[in-house]
Amino acid sequence: MRSYLEDLENCELCEWRCGVNRFEGEMGICMLGKPEVASTTLHPAPPQSYTVFMAGCNFRCLNCQNWTIAHHPMQESTIIGEVRPEILAEEAVKRLNSKRASLIGADRIFFSGGAPTPSLPYIEKVVEEARKIDESVKVNYDTNGFLTESSLERVIDISDSITFDIKAFEDGTHRELTGAPIEPVLRNVRILAQKSVEKIWEFRYLLIPGVNDDEVRGLAKFLSEIDEELPLNFLAFRPNFVLENYSGIQRRKLEEAVEAATEAGLKNVDWSGMPEVSGRMKKNVRSIRNGVGCCETKRGCGTCESKLNCPVKSYVPDRRT
Ligand code: SF4
Ligand code: SF4
Numbered sequence: 009m010r011s012y013l014e015d016l017e018n019c020e021l022c023e024w025r026c027g028v029n030r031f032e033g034e035m036g037i038c039m040l041g042k043p044e045v046a047s048t049t050l051h052p053a054p055p056q057s058y059t060v061f062m063a064g065c066n067f068r069c070l071n072c073q074n075w076t077i078a079h080h081p082m083q084e085s086t087i088i089g090e091v092r093p094e095i096l097a098e099e100a101v102k103r104l105n106s107k108r109a110s111l112i113g114a115d116r117i118f119f120s121g122g123a124p125t126p127s128l129p130y131i132e133k134v135v136e137e138a139r140k141i142d143e144s145v146k147v148n149y150d151t152n153g154f155l156t157e158s159s160l161e162r163v164i165d166i167s168d169s170i171t172f173d174i175k176a177f178e179d180g181t182h183r184e185l186t187g188a189p190i191e192p193v194l195r196n197v198r199i200l201a202q203k204s205v206e207k208i209w210e211f212r213y214l215l216i217p218g219v220n221d222d223e224v225r226g227l228a229k230f231l232s233e234i235d236e237e238l239p240l241n242f243l244a245f246r247p248n249f250v251l252e253n254y255s256g257i258q259r260r261k262l263e264e265a266v267e268a269a270t271e272a273g274l275k276n277v278d279w280s281g282m283p284e285v286s287g288r289m290k291k292n293v294r295s296i297r298n299g300v301g302c303c304e305t306k307r308g309c310g311t312c313e314s315k316l317n318c319p320v321k322s323y324v325p326d327r328r329t
Contacts, residue, residue: 037310044091047088048096055148061074061121062126066188070251071214075325097141100134116148117135119147125152132166148171150170153193154193157195157199170204170209172196172212178223202234213242219293224242224265227269228268228269228277239277241278
């Protein structure tokens with residue numbers, strides 16, 4: 009019988025298409041073996057949910073807010089670890105039927121991380137088991153967009169809603185922030201909008217001052233040319249991880265971004281999060297990441313000689329916001 013984790017023997021779940029055997033200790037860019045759960049919680053942020061944070065990520069974002077679970081979960085004693093899918097499914101359905109869930113309006117399992125895509129076969133199995141207990145259980149999948157077309161189809165199949173992070177619009181900025189090219193992400197935006205627009209909860213764009221805030225018009229134009237109703241939410245950047253001393257975003261900048269995206273043709277634009285977190289760093293992002301040891305002229309973790317010994321991945325910040 010085919011194991012639900014068979015994909016991990018020749019892993020091509022995301023656009024890095026590493027082709028490694030994660031059961032045999034071979035490592036791809038995510039450096040993950042079997043899927044592990046970092047934590048779970050009832051979460052009041054829309055869409056209100058029972059949120060499952062999966063350990064690990066296929067990006068190496070300089071501004072990661074969940075770096076403990078995304079980049080070195082093994083060092084964190086707090087992660088839950090391997091959980092059998094039927095156990096997690098049972099717990100999820102139970103928590104979604106609790107009084108606390110009804111008080112906050114939680115009505116779905118929300119898979120996040122890190123990034124959930126390196127754990128996609130596990131997530132599919134959890135969903136299958138949860139729907140055996142309650143066939144109406146809803147699912148949200150939170151993606152960074154860097155998954156293969158085939159994985160995207162699988163995500164669409166299991167999801168009732170999809171939250172989709174776009175980290176930057178220009179390739180150079182996207183590489184600088186994440187270590188990955190933008191093209192597959194924008195391709196997946198198009199595919200998702202064309203095939204399953206009703207499942208898009210929102211596109212999310214973390215607005216970082218002086219880094220990706222001048223790409224708002226380009227992104228909004230791109231989205232509005234696909235469908236002017238596509239929802240876009242700007243998230244307030246807070247200094248974290250390698251960008252721990254960078255400046256947080258100002259409220260005024262978020263409001264300007266909403267205005268610019270609306271002028272560019274989008275009808276459903278908003279912002280959320282906590283602006284105005286102070287920072288003192290004046291250097292540009294490239295010099296900051298060069299300072300921690302990522303000295304590639306153009307970040308591209310897939311072909312980097314340090315991909316399995318990456319100074320960004322092992323960075324430990326002093327500050328968390
Ligand atoms: S980075 Fe992507 S393709 Fe590579 S091993 Fe991880 S999930 Fe698989
Ligand atoms: S050192 Fe290499 S693998 Fe690490 S973040 Fe920089 S480009 Fe990516």
